[in-house]
Amino acid sequence: MSSEFFLDEKWIKKLDRQTRVISDRIGLDRKTLDEVFDKSTLLSLGKLISDKVIEYLDFPVSTGKEANIFRGVTPDKKFVAIKIYRTSNLTFKHISKYIEGDPRFICTNKTRRGIIYEWAKKEFKNLERLKKAKVRVPAPIKKINNILIMEYIGDSEKSAPLLKDVELKDPKKILDELLTFISRMYERAKLVHADLSAYNVLMYKDKPYVIDVGQGVLLEHPSSLEFLKRDIHNVVQYFSKFGIKEDEKEIFERIIKK
Ligand SMILES: Nc1ncnc2c1ncn2[C@@H]1O[C@H](COP(=O)(O)OP(=O)(O)O)[C@@H](O)[C@H]1O
Numbered sequence: 730m731s732s733e734f735f736l737d738e739k740w741i742k743k744l745d746r747q748t749r750v751i752s753d754r755i756g757l758d759r760k761t762l763d764e765v766f767d768k769s770t771l772l773s774l775g776k777l778i779s780d781k782v783i784e785y786l787d788f789p790v791s792t793g794k795e796a797n798i799f800r801g802v803t804p805d806k807k808f809v810a811i812k813i814y815r816t817s818n819l820t821f822k823h824i825s826k827y828i829e830g831d832p833r834f835i836c837t838n839k840t841r842r843g844i845i846y847e848w849a850k851k852e853f854k855n856l857e858r859l860k861k862a863k864v865r866v867p868a869p870i871k872k873i874n875n876i877l878i879m880e881y882i883g884d885s886e887k888s889a890p891l892l893k894d895v896e897l898k899d900p901k902k903i904l905d906e907l908l909t910f911i912s913r914m915y916e917r918a919k920l921v922h923a924d925l926s927a928y929n930v931l932m933y934k935d936k937p938y939v940i941d942v943g944q945g946v947l948l949e950h951p952s953s954l955e956f957l958k959r960d961i962h963n964v965v966q967y968f969s970k971f972g973i974k975e976d977e978k979e980i981f982e983r984i985i986k987k
């Protein structure tokens with residue numbers, strides 16, 4: 730037996746124990762557990778640990794349809810967010826329409842797993858572009874296979890709440906900031922988020938952070954303008970409950986004319 734193989738097996742056992750503890754904590758059933766932490770995902774986590782990107786998985790933050798998010802701890806005791814895309818069928822069906830037609834990703838002749846890896850790469854690349862365009866997003870840290878490591882938004886007690894769950898001191902200010910972000914995405918990053926709403930914005934220290942940027946598309950995507958319209962609508966609509974009125978059409982025209 731080669732030493733490498735031995736190391737892999739050791740990591741698998743260690744991670745297997747760790748994931749069991751985590752799944753007990755969140756009450757994950759065996760099926761979900763197997764779906765998220767299949768052998769290759771455990772190996773990727775093992776690599777992240779041996780590369781000292783993370784030391785361990787600390788806390789489950791969210792169990793979504795496509796991905797599970799954990800808080801992780803680095804060897805120097807800082808928090809990171811760990812997004813693990815599931816490699817199951819469900820995920821695959823949903824994502825293909827956003828990835829097709831994006832010249833950055835080659836999805837022909839790829840296995841389902843290969844496409845999921847491309848998808849995680851897409852979220853990572855979108856985060857990089859958005860960060861550069863000065864849109865407030867979690868800083869991307871590392872991507873390996875179906876796992877994305879990024880800046881953790883929150884403190885030692887809990888992760889930052891979603892926009893939809895917080896009381897806002899100054900809603901107009903937050904709306905203006907989000908509209909500025911939409912505009913910067915379009916103008917500077919040449920991207921449309923395509924799933925922007927009060928469900929994909931975290932509020933931390935009174936500041937909005939845009940998250941979940943995996944389905945973001947380049948402007949050349951055939952539906953990019955339709956997605957842009959929808960993003961503007963979701964955001965403007967949410968703030969109308971605070972009595973703030975904005976002209977969606979006018980915002981849309983202003984952004985695309987830039
Ligand atoms: N960087 C982050 N820091 C803290 N919490 C996060 C971070 N990214 C995501 N979360 C939490 O995990 C949840 C799910 O993440 P998201 O990227 O929206 O995935 P999905 O909606 O596809 O499940 C979010 O609603 C948020 O509560």
Ligand SMILES: [Mg+2]
Pocket residue numbers: 928929941
């Ligand atoms: Mg989300």
